[in-house]
Amino acid sequence: MDKEKEPGVTDEMVQHHMDRIERHIADVQGNVSKLIDRNKNPNFNFPLMMAQSQALTHDADKDLGGENWDGYVLIDWMYKEKKNGRDFPYTASMKAATRRHCSSNSHHPEWYDKRYETNFELFDTDKNRDGASGTPVKATAMRLSDVAEMVCDWKAVADERGNSAWAWYRTAVPHRFLFSAIQTEFIEAMLELLEGPEIPSGKMEEDADLPPEPPAVEISAPAPSKANLVGLRAGKEPDASWHRPSNHKPVQPKPEHEPPKPHVYNPDVECPVDLNAKSPPEEPDKKPNQNANQGTFCRDDKIQKYPDGKGGWRDAKGRQVKPPR
Numbered sequence: 001m002d003k004e005k006e007p008g009v010t011d012e013m014v015q016h017h018m019d020r021i022e023r024h025i026a027d028v029q030g031n032v033s034k035l036i037d038r039n040k041n042p043n044f045n046f047p048l049m050m051a052q053s054q055a056l057t058h059d060a061d062k063d064l065g066g067e068n069w070d071g072y073v074l075i076d077w078m079y080k081e082k083k084n085g086r087d088f089p090y091t092a093s094m095k096a097a098t099r100r101h102c103s104s105n106s107h108h109p110e111w112y113d114k115r116y117e118t119n120f121e122l123f124d125t126d127k128n129r130d131g132a133s134g135t136p137v138k139a140t141a142m143r144l145s146d147v148a149e150m151v152c153d154w155k156a157v158a159d160e161r162g163n164s165a166w167a168w169y170r171t172a173v174p175h176r177f178l179f180s181a182i183q184t185e186f187i188e189a190m191l192e193l194l195e196g197p198e199i200p201s202g203k204m205e206e207d208a209d210l211p212p213e214p215p216a217v218e219i220s221a222p223a224p225s226k227a228n229l230v231g232l233r234a235g236k237e238p239d240a241s242w243h244r245p246s247n248h249k250p251v252q253p254k255p256e257h258e259p260p261k262p263h264v265y266n267p268d269v270e271c272p273v274d275l276n277a278k279s280p281p282e283e284p285d286k287k288p289n290q291n292a293n294q295g296t297f298c299r300d301d302k303i304q305k306y307p308d309g310k311g312g313w314r315d316a317k318g319r320q321v322k323p324p325r
Helices: 011-038 042-057 069-083 092-104 144-161 165-172 181-195 226-233
Strands: 296-298 303-307
Touching (some): 011 069, 042 181, 144 181, 165 181
16 A cells, blocks of 8 residues: 555444544553552552543543544554554554644653654654654653553553553663653552563563473482472482482371370379368267267267277377277
């Protein structure tokens, strides 16, 4: 297709644009909500609250009937064709729509560089809309609320195209956009809240810090322990703990609670005789008990006497006494 020829806008293109922009706005607003929910830094509360308010009118100028609206329709169709492996020209109407949108919305860094509107040729990327121009956009005056909305915009577009917002950030900064140290730190904090810590390209998160997989090692010993598996991932040779000796006997685990031992009654320990116990109180009205096994109360001695089985008598304290009369 000729570069100078403007493609006609069809009903299919318009419908695709409306469906796409509706999803995109919802994704941006959802990303702002995620930032608010996940943020733990009180210094970020105000800019995120402002970003949530701004996101309600995100990309409102891309609605049908506005200035350069046909350019927005063609831009969305261009990315659809590229995703399907087909070429589509980046035409003059699409450049005009890009210039107007970026210079009219504060969530784009171009809004803060007045040269972008007055001298657009400095930043014109010609055929590649996503490429870096020879002159980076200076956005050091960009408010943090606009930066937050911008990061949410990056994340929504990255998800739509199957990319990472971290990858776009490394591509665009500082080659396309210039930010201050505070803005850069804020951008990276927002990206970490949305996508987690940055991962080197081409590596999964769980393998990011692991060395390359070593060659397979054939071992006939029993299954290795977890510690040996970690050593194997690091390229180390298996140690002697992989092999058990021939006289190995499994160690029986000790029970958590040992059963109680059987109780043995010991009368000397559990029921000792108190030699200092007092004699029973005197009961004058009680008749004397003549049963030898129960003892005999002697009124004259005023004590209870017990036979000792050897022909003698003893008192309650075990002392030898005279026989009762």
